[in-house]
Amino acid sequence: MFSPRIPFCRIFRSQLCNTSTVIMFRPHPSTSRFGHVNSRQLHQQNYSNNHAWHGRLLFRCMSDRTPGFSFFGFQKGLRHLLTLGRNSNNSLLTHLSSQRRHERIKRSYFHLRYLSTTPTNGGSSNNKSEDTSESDSQWMEPIDLSKFKTHNHEPPPISKVLSILLPEYKWLTFAVGALTISTAATMQFPNAIAMMIDILNGVGVEGLDVVVGGLENSSAVVNIDAVAGDATQAVPITDVQLSVQHQQQIQQMKSIALQMVGYFTVGAVGTTIHSAMFDSVGQKIGARLRKQLFTTIMHQDIAFFDQNRAGELANRLSTDVHEVAEHLVQNIAHFLTNLVRVITAIWSMIAISPLLTFYLSPVVPLLTGCAAFYGKFIKTWSKQHLDVLAHSTHVATERFSGIATVLSFGQKRKEVARYSSVIEAAYGYAKRVAIFQGAFFGSSQMVGNMALLGVLWVGTTHVFAGQMTPGQLAGFCMYAAILAEGVGEISESVGGFLKAQGSGARLFSLLDKDTSFDTSNIQPVASDVIQTQHLKLPPNYKPTIEFRNVQFSYPSHPAVPILQEVSFSLTNGEFLALTGSSGSGKSSIISLLLRFYDPSRGGITIDGVDIKDLDIEWLRSQIGTVRQEPILFHASVFENVAYGKPDATKNEVIEACIAANAHHFILDLPNGYDTIVGERGASVSGGQKQRLSIARALLTKPRILALDEASSALDAAGEQDVLQRLRNLLESKDNNLSAVLFVTHKKSVMKACDRVLVLSDGRIIEKGSYDFLDKTKGDQLRKLMMGESTELK
Numbered sequence: 197m198f199s200p201r202i203p204f205c206r207i208f209r210s211q212l213c214n215t216s217t218v219i220m221f222r223p224h225p226s227t228s229r230f231g232h233v234n235s236r237q238l239h240q241q242n243y244s245n246n247h248a249w250h251g252r253l254l255f256r257c258m259s260d261r262t263p264g265f266s267f268f269g270f271q272k273g274l275r276h277l278l279t280l281g282r283n284s285n286n287s288l289l290t291h292l293s294s295q296r297r298h299e300r301i302k303r304s305y306f307h308l309r310y311l312s313t314t315p316t317n318g319g320s321s322n323n324k325s326e327d328t329s330e331s332d333s334q335w336m337e338p339i340d341l342s343k344f345k346t347h348n349h350e351p352p353p354i355s356k357v358l359s360i361l362l363p364e365y366k367w368l369t370f371a372v373g374a375l376t377i378s379t380a381a382t383m384q385f386p387n388a389i390a391m392m393i394d395i396l397n398g399v400g401v402e403g404l405d406v407v408v409g410g411l412e413n414s415s416a417v418v419n420i421d422a423v424a425g426d427a428t429q430a431v432p433i434t435d436v437q438l439s440v441q442h443q444q445q446i447q448q449m450k451s452i453a454l455q456m457v458g459y460f461t462v463g464a465v466g467t468t469i470h471s472a473m474f475d476s477v478g479q480k481i482g483a484r485l486r487k488q489l490f491t492t493i494m495h496q497d498i499a500f501f502d503q504n505r506a507g508e509l510a511n512r513l514s515t516d517v518h519e520v521a522e523h524l525v526q527n528i529a530h531f532l533t534n535l536v537r538v539i540t541a542i543w544s545m546i547a548i549s550p551l552l553t554f555y556l557s558p559v560v561p562l563l564t565g566c567a568a569f570y571g572k573f574i575k576t577w578s579k580q581h582l583d584v585l586a587h588s589t590h591v592a593t594e595r596f597s598g599i600a601t602v603l604s605f606g607q608k609r610k611e612v613a614r615y616s617s618v619i620e621a622a623y624g625y626a627k628r629v630a631i632f633q634g635a636f637f638g639s640s641q642m643v644g645n646m647a648l649l650g651v652l653w654v655g656t657t658h659v660f661a662g663q664m665t666p667g668q669l670a671g672f673c674m675y676a677a678i679l680a681e682g683v684g685e686i687s688e689s690v691g692g693f694l695k696a697q698g699s700g701a702r703l704f705s706l707l708d709k710d711t712s713f714d715t716s717n718i719q720p721v722a723s724d725v726i727q728t729q730h731l732k733l734p735p736n737y738k739p740t741i742e743f744r745n746v747q748f749s750y751p752s753h754p755a756v757p758i759l760q761e762v763s764f765s766l767t768n769g770e771f772l773a774l775t776g777s778s779g780s781g782k783s784s785i786i787s788l789l790l791r792f793y794d795p796s797r798g799g800i801t802i803d804g805v806d807i808k809d810l811d812i813e814w815l816r817s818q819i820g821t822v823r824q825e826p827i828l829f830h831a832s833v834f835e836n837v838a839y840g841k842p843d844a845t846k847n848e849v850i851e852a853c854i855a856a857n858a859h860h861f862i863l864d865l866p867n868g869y870d871t872i873v874g875e876r877g878a879s880v881s882g883g884q885k886q887r888l889s890i891a892r893a894l895l896t897k898p899r900i901l902a903l904d905e906a907s908s909a910l911d912a913a914g915e916q917d918v919l920q921r922l923r924n925l926l927e928s929k930d931n932n933l934s935a936v937l938f939v940t941h942k943k944s945v946m947k948a949c950d951r952v953l954v955l956s957d958g959r960i961i962e963k964g965s966y967d968f969l970d971k972t973k974g975d976q977l978r979k980l981m982m983g984e985s986t987e988l989k
């Protein structure tokens with residue numbers, strides 16, 4: 197059912213899981229290099245919103261909302277009213293009953309569709325695979341809803357939720373116009389039925405007021421007083437009179453039928469227009485919100501991604517937007533349809549009998565009260581439901597991407613159980629919503645049914661008293677049923693709207709996020725011009741990097757010092773190695789250089805300019821990076837290498853691959869540069885991934901290269917080859933490259949560097965050339981090397 201979202205979710209998760217790669221290589225922030233999101237494909241669910249009448253009015257008063265009528269004999273009573281004069285309306289009731297079945301199926305479909313996002317208990321046990329056998333139940337952790345932390349975001353104000361409709365106001369206005377016309381037109385149906393009943397009963401037919409027992413029995417014809425109980429005034433009529441009256445009745449029926457054809461045509465055209473428009477506007481709003489949200493997320497600081505998990509964000513983008521966009525537009529359409537129906541019904545009821553209308557009036561506040569009570573809970577639980585669903589998406593995404601680890605540690609069953617327990621928790625919230633919803637529907641149905649029964653009772657006495665005709669009573673009952681149903685559905689729409697408001701809590705909090713790193717409007721500055729804001733250094737700047745007394749803690753753990761008083765410089769033409777024990781802060785230095793984070797104290801400069809003053813995208817474009825865990829996207833080798841320079845020519849890509857010692861192995865791949873490397877580069881080896889990542893970094897022709905254990909998976913010959921090529925690039929006049937920063941544990945790499953800095957607990961404790969440190973004062977380095985003797989050659 198949700199299949200159209202799959203490619204979109206994959207793209208999004210792939211981009212989010214690899215945010216640092218995306219940020220470093222600066223493709224357009226709001227789109228993926230590997231495919232733009234097609235709004236139509238994103239959200240093609242067919243949620244029909246067709247509330248047109250199409251002759252279902254009468255059935256509605258006995259339908260799923262009001263099955264009690266059968267119990268109370270309402271259906272029988274109404275049929276009796278319709279057949280007071282003749283038995284000709286049974287086929288109408290049969291038709292209406294089939295409509296009712298259709299509506300029930302449709303309603304059940306909607307409920308199922310809603311609940312389909314929350315698999316039931318049977319979900320896991322239905323899986324026939326060996327790892328989901330009966331014993332799985334033993335693995336199921338007890339479900340504790342409290343252990344799922346839900347976000348504490350306040351639901352956005354209604355005005356804010358409605359503001360997402362604003363850009364579509366023209367289409368919406370048009371759709372609302374079509375909706376009003378079609379609803380008002382189809383609302384003429386009960387009126388027509390009432391008139392037809394009265395015509396059949398002779399009301400308004402000259403010389404004949406009421407025909408009892410059918411036209412074939414002319415001796416039984418009486419006037420209206422006879423119906424009221426005074427049979428003594430019955431006047432026999434002749435066959436000729438009867439024939440004339442019969443003709444008159446047929447004429448009147450024809451004219452009503454013709455009018456109704458007109459109304460139905462208008463109704464059908466209006467329904468086609470508003471239904472298509474509301475649906476497509478809902479889709480359009482969903483697509484717009486997704487693009488907006490993706491753009492906002494892509495503009496966040498990397499610390500945001502430390503705190504928000506990729507799977508969860510992907511879920512916000514798919515499910516939350518779906519809930520908000522669909523519910524909002526669907527409920528507004530639903531609300532307006534029912535509002536028009538309610539107003540028309542009240543108007544018609546007053547026209548038929550102001551007294552009966554007055555008796556019915558307390559029902560409206562009662563139903564509204566029910567709705568307010570229901571809405572309060574539904575808002576909270578639907579938000580919690582979405583939070584837990586988002587968590588479940590995160591669990592699934594993480595486990596799928598780490599499937600090798602899951603399998604190698606034999607944790608399949610445990611993971612199934614973990615996911616099941618999260619899904620059970622989501623189901624727990626959905627169940628609460630469903631139970632409450634059921635209670636609301638039940639109570640409002642009871643109130644509506646009882647009120648209608650009362651109307652029928654009082655109305656019948658009015659008919660007997662001659663204060664109204666049977667047709668008028670039938671019409672009144674139908675309008676009353678529409679009113680009761682309309683009020684119930686308005687409450688339901690309000691409940692749905694509150695649900696959308698609840699679902700929007702997290703979505704709007706994300707949309708409201710600052711996009712402080714948005715540099716899309718920055719114009720390149722002319723060379724030699726240094727601006728104070730969004731600065732780009734002139735092309736001939738000296739790529740000397742200086743860390744001055746840098747102190748740093750990660751925003752997620754501000755009390756844990758990661759770097760302390762770190763000072764060093766990376767000068768033009770230098771190979772510099774950073775080494776040290778695991779966790780000493782080497783990768784953090786690269787993160788600071790790329791401004792993924794800012795130091796808490798001290799500063800970092802390039803050519804004497806604080807990097808905080810530099811245009812962040814320009815800064816990153818100057819530093820080619822290969823991360824410790826190189827990330828490749830599910831795309832061809834060519835596209836992966838060209839990620840940071842999408843307009844690169846084939847020759848440029850090949851040149852970069854030769855420099856990274858990757859060209860030969862690429863040619864051996866099944867489709868060479870067109871080979872798809874699989875999600876996260878699953879179909880190439882670790883060393884090949886590293887070489888492709890180095891090629892990707894070199895292709896952008898950076899001034900500075902920062903390689904974080906980029907050769908750890910290369911063999912000795914391959915590594916030497918890469919080091920030599922880098923040295924050649926550094927010395928070449930045709931290349932931009934001016935300095936290389938290596939984070940490494942390898943002696944071979946350190947030996948190839950001009951200087952080595954040894955880090956321990958976030959401090960630089962030794963510095964100098966490898967030989968100098970090794971032979972003289974490099975105690976820490978020697979200890980480190982001894983501890984990692986397997987890497988020594």
Ligand SMILES: Nc1ncnc2c1ncn2[C@@H]1O[C@H](COP(=O)(O)OP(=O)(O)OP(=O)(O)O)[C@@H](O)[C@H]1O
Nearest residue numbers: 502750752753758777778779780781782783784785
């Ligand atoms: N995003 C993060 N949020 C919070 N703490 C982090 C984050 N990244 C790293 N750390 C912590 O910062 C410290 C330094 O990490 P860093 O990755 O810089 O070490 P490293 O020297 O590169 O280690 P290794 O050689 O194992 O790669 C570690 O204690 C680590 O747990």
